[in-house]
Amino acid sequence: MSETPDVPVDEQVPAPETPAPETPAAEAAEAPEAAEEARPLQLRFAALSDVGRVRRDNQDSGYAGPWLLSVCDGVGGAARGDIASSTAVQQLRRLDERPAGDPVALVAGALHRAHDRIGELVEHDPALNGTSTTATLALFDGHKIAIGHVGDTRAYLLRDGVLTRLTKDHTFVQSLIDEGRISEEEARVHPHRNLILQALDGVHEAEPDLFSEEVRAGDRLLLCSDGACGVLDDDRIADILGTATPDFAAVELVRASLEAGSSDNVTCVVADVVLADQGDPIDPTPLLVGAAAELPRRRTGLAAAGTSRFRGHRSGDTGELDPVPADDPPAGAGRAITSDPLDRDEELRYAPQAPRRFVWLKRLSAAAVVLGLLWMAAAGAWFWSQKQYYVGVHDGAVTIFRGIDSELLGVELGTAYEQSDLAVATLSDYVRGTVENGIEARSLEDARHVIQNLAAEQGGE
Incomplete structure (x- = not known):
């Protein structure tokens, strides 16, 4: 009887494993997901x-x-x-x-x-x-x-x-x-x-x-x-x-x-x-x-101004008061003097008036008062405008303006105040258009902060 030679363990070839057939349960589990995706x-x-x-x-x-x-x-x-x-x-x-x-x-x-x-x-x-x-x-x-x-x-x-x-x-x-x-x-x-x-x-x-x-x-x-x-x-x-x-x-x-x-x-x-x-x-x-x-x-009236399905209550809106009815007295009845304030006002309305005196002086005084108020309002508006700032363009550079980004009777209400080193040409088209239209600022520091952000944005592109 012949002897079988010994084979080292590390040289032995393992028998191939036969994969276990998928069970019906596994197939059923995968089928719904594939079917749902399809x-x-x-x-x-x-x-x-x-x-x-x-x-x-x-x-x-x-x-x-x-x-x-x-x-x-x-x-x-x-x-x-x-x-x-x-x-x-x-x-x-x-x-x-x-x-x-x-x-x-x-x-x-x-x-x-x-x-x-x-x-x-x-x-x-x-x-x-x-x-x-x-x-x-x-x-x-x-x-x-x-x-x-x-x-x-x-x-x-x-x-x-x-x-x-x-x-x-x-x-x-x-x-x-x-x-x-x-x-x-x-x-x-x-x-x-x-x-x-x-x-x-x-x-x-x-x-x-x-x-x-x-x-x-x-x-x-x-x-x-x-x-x-x-x-x-x-x-x-x-x-x-x-x-x-x-x-x-x-x-x-x-x-x-x-x-x-x-x-x-x-x-x-x-x-x-x-x-x-x-x-x-x-x-x-x-x-x-x-x-x-x-x-x-084509919308007219209130519809033209837009309507909201969820208006709710506006803060501070007092609404409208219903009109107070005014009954006319019967025909032929005289006006009786009563203690009712409304009736007293009506009596005074029809009472004889004293002749007017110095009408021109009163009108002149009223005009002076109106002109004074207008001057005070204009002065107040000017002082207020000098505390307003916005960012715009001046001489091709992003610039801080003092005043209002507008004009009155052809006069610009804002003047160049502080020019930056940021050239408008280096900005993207859309940002450049925004700057040219003016960017409002709450203060001078805020305006400077806007320019810093624009420079950072331009540098990051």
């Missing part, structure tokens, strides 16, 4: 815009549809920011269909077209020069959203009770937050919190943030203007978003913003990501709110 998703949406308790006009515009969500906040005051925001939304809403190409590229193109369209309006009507709008939109393709963002409107995602801000503000105070110089809480009350660094204005090319985000069933999206996110912190927004339906959440967000003291228009667009065959059927009718919905209508 099932189509859709949006259940709501939108609401309110003029607020302070502004006369609503310069926000919002849109919500099966494939597109968008919020634009117009800037410009007399330059009609409502036209800018509504024009942008009317251009962006053309995206509201299932994307046939790259969603991010489609969003970038829509923002560019909105920018060009605003430029055409400004060229046609110079009175609109200076108008602009922020823009935040989300284009849904059934599995993810493509985000386009310019300005300080925001997009949020609520998932499993955790709120995530998807966008980053293009504002002066956001740059201070990024540098660690101020906190989020301080930014809410900063005097220059409304200084936007990028917007769609038809003149200066903006550089929008463009990216995509995966979504899944159960997610809730919020797009809102700074009238909401400017006064509500993330915890409060998450608390409201986590309740009930999108309609209820939109109403509560607007109501809570106004109760928190928002002095701006408030616009909120809320959408749930749901399985296509889950729950009640979804109404696919798009919603258009704010200036984009109001401009086509």
Whole structure:
């Protein structure tokens, strides 16, 4: 009988292991997740815009549809920011269909077209020069959203009770937050919190943030203007978003913003990501709110000044007193002298008057008093103006001016006070335009601080 040679242990080849077949239970556990990911998703949406308790006009515009969500906040005051925001939304809403190409590229193109369209309006009507709008939109393709963002409107995602801000503000105070110089809480009350660094204005090319985000069933999206996110912190927004339906959440967000003291228009667009065959059927009718919905209508009287669904009580408003009825005496009745003060006033009204004497002297004295009061008011206004400062442009440099950034009868009410070494040409186009329009300051030190921040912002680019 032959002997088998010994083989060292370290040279022995182990027998191949045969993988254990997956059990039916494991296959059943993985199947629902894969099936759910493959099932189509859709949006259940709501939108609401309110003029607020302070502004006369609503310069926000919002849109919500099966494939597109968008919020634009117009800037410009007399330059009609409502036209800018509504024009942008009317251009962006053309995206509201299932994307046939790259969603991010489609969003970038829509923002560019909105920018060009605003430029055409400004060229046609110079009175609109200076108008602009922020823009935040989300284009849904059934599995993810493509985000386009310019300005300080925001997009949020609520998932499993955790709120995530998807966008980053293009504002002066956001740059201070990024540098660690101020906190989020301080930014809410900063005097220059409304200084936007990028917007769609038809003149200066903006550089929008463009990216995509995966979504899944159960997610809730919020797009809102700074009238909401400017006064509500993330915890409060998450608390409201986590309740009930999108309609209820939109109403509560607007109501809570106004109760928190928002002095701006408030616009909120809320959408749930749901399985296509889950729950009640979804109404696919798009919603258009704010200036984009109001401009086509001819409004007069009180409606023209804007109305608010959540007016509430204004501090200091005493309301109107009901008129006191005055009954005429019966025909033929004489005027009896009574102790009633109203009757005594009526008697004095009809009593004989003494002849007027020295009328011209009285009129001259009254004119002198009026002129004196006007001179005192003018002197007070001048002394007050010399304590006002703003940042503008002088000889190609960023300069502190003393006085008011305005003119009266062709006379400038502000004079160059302190010129900095910061050249206007080194600033970005949008920031340069903002400085040329003048940046208000609370004091001389505040004006110097503004220039320091502008220099830091320019140096960080």
